[in-house]
Amino acid sequence: MTPENPPEYGMRGHRVPALTAEFIQQVTVRVRDVLGIRKRSFQGKNPEKLLSSLEKHGINIDVIHDAEWIDATKATVDPQKGMIYVPEKLYSEICRGKAKAVRIFLHELGHIVLGHKPLLHFSERMPVENEDSEWQADYFADAMIELLGLPKAEAQLELVF
Numbered sequence: 709m710t711p712e713n714p715p716e717y718g719m720r721g722h723r724v725p726a727l728t729a730e731f732i733q734q735v736t737v738r739v740r741d742v743l744g745i746r747k748r749s750f751q752g753k754n755p756e757k758l759l760s761s762l763e764k765h766g767i768n769i770d771v772i773h774d775a776e777w778i779d780a781t782k783a784t785v786d787p788q789k790g791m792i793y794v795p796e797k798l799y800s801e802i803c804r805g806k807a808k809a810v811r812i813f814l815h816e817l818g819h820i821v822l823g824h825k826p827l828l829h830f831s832e833r834m835p836v837e838n839e840d841s842e843w844q845a846d847y848f849a850d851a852m853i854e855l856l857g858l859p860k861a862e863a864q865l866e867l868v869f
């Protein structure tokens with residue numbers, strides 16, 4: 709493989725403007741401070757506080773009955789509306805601080821705070837990792853988990869927003 713022919717990157721999500729890892733890390737710090745997210749936000753009765761703080765900043769969580777949801781272990785997001793949709797089962801796991809569920813929540817939050825919308829569909833240049841909305845959201849979630857000192861989860865399965 710030569711530098712002129714880098715391996716083709718397999719996009720998992722939409723192609724969005726590139727963000728560096730460093731930039732995303734800075735975003736996690738700002739989001740933590742603005743929303744007041746802490747490790748304990750995912751413990752005890754604190755998730756309710758977190759949700760009202762999110763609401764004040766125009767980010768809403770819609771909890772959907774499991775029966776109306778195709779897969780109760782996944783969430784979805786509408787970044788432009790600031791809406792995160794979660795089934796009841798996943799929501800209760802987020803509130804109980806279950807690592808995998810918290811990571812899914814932070815991933816979806818990442819799509820919102822990173823301002824994801826599909827772009828650059830007509831670029832002639834091959835896409836690269838840091839233009840992948842899924843990579844960016846995963847990176848945001850992992851950086852926030854690191855920043856808050858939350859327990860680590862295994863990598864989540866692919867989600868489509």
Ligand SMILES: [Zn+2]
Pocket residue numbers: 721815816819841842845867868869
């Ligand atoms: Zn995603």
